[in-house]
Amino acid sequence: MEDDPFHYNETATVSFLTGSAYAAGGVALAEYYAVKRRKDRLIENSRGRDDLYVAFGELDWICEFKQIWTPTPSVLKNTFVDAQRCARQTKTDDKSPGTAVNVARIWEKHSEKLKIKYRENIDNFIYFNRNYIESSFYFSNSSGEVDLFIIFSDAHKERQKPIPIR
Secondary structure (H helix, E strand, O other): OOOOHHHOOHHHHHHHHHHHHHHOOOEEEEEEEEEEOOOOOOOOOEEEEEEEEEEEOOEEEEEEEEEEOOOOHHHHHHHHHHHHHHHHOEOOOOOOOEEEEEEEEEOOOOOHHHHHHHHHHHHHHHHHOOOOOOEEEEEEOOOOOOEEEEEEEEOOOOOOOOOOOO
16 A cells, blocks of 8 residues: 555544445444533533444444554553543444544654554553453554554443553
């Protein structure tokens, strides 16, 4: 692939995944109007939007995305918590869980030492938060220039706050 769709921003990533779901035989909607729960809970329904809806047959997900390029421990934790919070505001039934999706991309321009540190940060984050994470994927191109981590978690599970990386 000449152009990396995850190189740009969250909107480009969601758009790429929308097309990918369609190409794989699924149905997907990106950045669509949705009813949300308000943070203060005084108003049950408020206007908002969800980042991505994906369905394959009987399975479907409502996703809230957060994308980062500098996966330091604090950035990983903060974006994970933020994606969880936003996904919990999604009005769902048990059939369509609110899913928090964190996309961490390591830039090819980073030094090898920094790339290794970022990979370790992500690996540690996944390990220490394994009880909260449904699945995670790692992608790298053949030259090792592009690293991409995608972390999925069900935002409506009973949980504690993520464990900080040491």
